[in-house]
Amino acid sequence: MTSHLEKVLFDKFGYSAFRPGQKEIIQSVLNKEDVLAILPTGMGKSLCYQMPGYLLPYSVIIISPLLSLMQDQVDQLKKMGEKRVVAMNSFLTPPEKNALLQKLDTYKFIFLSPEMVMQEQVKAKLQTMPISLVVADEAHCISQWGFDFRPDYLRLSDWLSFKGRPPVLALTATATPKVINDITTQLNLKTPSIHIQSLDRPNIRYEALEVDSQEDKFELIAAQINQFSGPGIIYTQSRKKADEYALKLSTMGIRIASYHAGMEHVDRMFIQQQFLNGEVEWVCATNAFGMGVHKDDVRQIIHDHFPSSVANYAQEVGRAGRDGLDSLATLFFTRDDEDHSIFVATNDFPDESHVKVYKEFLQNGQHPGQLVEMGLLSETHVRILTYWLPRKSAEETINILHQLKRQKIEQIYLVKEILTNTSCIRQQIIEVFGQKLNERPDNCCSKCGLIKEEVVNQSKKHENQRIIQTWEKRISALFQRND
Template identity: 50%
Template sequence: MELEQTLAKYFGYTTFRPGQREVIEAILAGKDGIALLPTGMGKSLCYQLPGYILQKPVLIVSPLLSLMQDQVEQLKRIGEKRVVALNSFLSLTEKRYALHFLEQYRFIFTSPEMLLQQQVQEKLAKMELSLIVVDEAHCISQWGFDFRPDYLRIGEWFSQEKRPPVLALSATATQKVVNDIRTTLSLHAPFEFMYNVDRPTISLGRVVFADRADKAKWILQHIKETAGPGILYMSSRKRAEQYSEAFTQAGLRVAAYHAGYGAEDRQFIQQQFIDGELDWIVATNAFGMGINKSDIRQVIHETMPANVANYMQEIGRAGRDGEPALAILLYCDGDEELAKFVVTGDLPSASHVDRYQELVRQQVQPSNMLKNGELSETAFRVLAYWSQKESVEQVKARLNQLVLEKYQAVDEMLKITQTKDCIRTQLVGYFGQKLQEKPENCCENCGIHYDEINTERLKEEKKVEMIPWESRLKQLLIGF
């Protein structure tokens, strides 16, 4: 059967989007693959259609519970019943049931941590999979070395001789990240499809402030006066909650979102936003990966992101419906130092490395460091992983290198933030690509007609008792 006929049969589409056919044909030919396709360009179809054609289970390794649940629900909405998510949302009974009947599912979603559990691996070893997918594969490089080392461990499982094709999917990745993906997942001469990272419908705004007080005032005024839906990215959980409270007092439908909330709370907030019950999300970078909302009109960064890849991922959540959207980066002197502080805050120090080894020598569980509050859970995971792999001096050298790389990434983002040339050209060039054509509303330096993109927020009739914004502004600035 022709691919288009199969596409129409299962999904109701008559044509493929750019890259989909090429990736699917490579998979059907038994090749490993790396596909970089912008979010909203149908990455999931690249493994879903082969799942129907090959008639054997597809295993999808996904980084976030919310992303996993969203993908499961999307499949169920198109009538797919043989889909399951192996994650912490399952009760013990549900997990046992899913594992027992695992080979009967067509699509199996799981996390790197769950994939490495012995009982899961033993079950999968007895099954014949048609395909293994690593979704949001850039996380292997950006998270694995210093945030979730289990991303590195899954590569060991993938290195087995007899395995199905492996497909790594992401929206954006530099050549270094692609190399990390290829090496970590032990891919065999993978087929690679790289879509252009430019999103011409997103205008790239930038506003520079003399101090943070002016920045806070601008944010409050801008969001009160312009239309969403939108995402306001913050540097900390505390700031996200403070701004969210201020907007709520101003009568806006807003919620804060960060990793400090429970999984169910985060999923509830995300669903409210998707369903149009919230106009704005004020979030840390924990929000947005895989979110299925096409009509986001604005993405605003309250401060400079820690690296260009994160920035591109986050602004890429706007305008997926093809309509004009706006990404505004706010900057004032010193933002880069804040970014460097935040991005290295969860890395263990040299003294932590020595302390870990001391406990090992004393035959004391190193996890006591975590129980005693000596370092964060993230820092301990990183420390434990590398301490089991390398010598003390090698671990210290690796951590120093990670800090250096993160500082360099912040400096790369600062260059783009401060450039007087075309911001879009600089961004695309960072990923080793060339800008094919400048849109009319390109960037701050090329010129943007904001009135063509920003629409005024509809005034609502209902009255809301609120604290004057001047008082809220003072509260926002506490700590600076």
């Protein structure tokens, strides 16, 4: 017999069955529990707050880390016919923001960045509103970004500490035991219900290949793109290299565009939409791209470097094969890449000299923003020190920064170890997240044995079948609704 939740699932979303973990998470939310849910990429995390939103009486606040992710989620809801959805972000003019604040409680789904939540006007408005649920989307960012990049994530703890606050749902695709602890602490989760699905994606086949030089690396990337099917994403560490790769590959006839944080927001959104529509087959990007990009048929993820952590690597390769078909995750590296990754991860990190300059400015009654204007500190330096120094002494702050920097370096060492030793890549990744691998698929990884031609051929073989099945489901759902 169909339950009430299954009926809502079909009537509102057009699905006949929940994916693993979804129903249990939704039930915990409806029971007004704090919830931490870890679902692999492509397993429908957004449904876990969208469905409760329709079953609960008041607004749902979704804290989202990236403007592109926020806009993508807003657009999805609007395509479903939901008009009571809005995003408050830095692109609003002051008059637009004030007008929106006046009628904010008329919206069902309200998307906010952590920085927007911390603005006094916004906090004051939220305190006057009835709220059914607070959602921290991509909650791993609280740990991975909050301590050393966007401290407003950590300030969410203060905002969520008031008595009688609504339940909190934290959603992520990857979380190590340490990150789970960070999320629970920083969001003030009260005895949370924790739902964890296996993070293994058997259809993603891992490969790590050492090359002699950066020139060889590009030639191998170009050869792989020409030999094996896309769509795909190439991840690199610098904006300059993203542009260079895209330019070189486009001259070879590949439909590709670059994407990074140095581009105008409207240009980034345009490229993302082209990729989703199939007008661009490849995107060459820094890690600014991919979060919240709902494209099911990504066949390849290529890295030209060691990512800054296993969690980041898992997030990025997890954007492949959301349709369940086989996909390749290939990483090309040289012996020097480890040092370069450490430099990139720690270059914009405050040290003792930055702490001293910052404190002197404050003692002289000067605004920290002037440090950025004068080129003495970066915006990231100021953000980090503005959070830590009011809470800790200068010596304690320096110790915290040393510890965070050391952790970053250790995470890169771990990524390199996993990708370059002789053990199964898949098994090692799963173990980092405190899980066990039950079964290795054929063509598991380059350590266990990988014939890429078989992976790609299998993907091509089943692509038409997938398209046919998709249309059959849509037609069947349409007839059932009419009945």
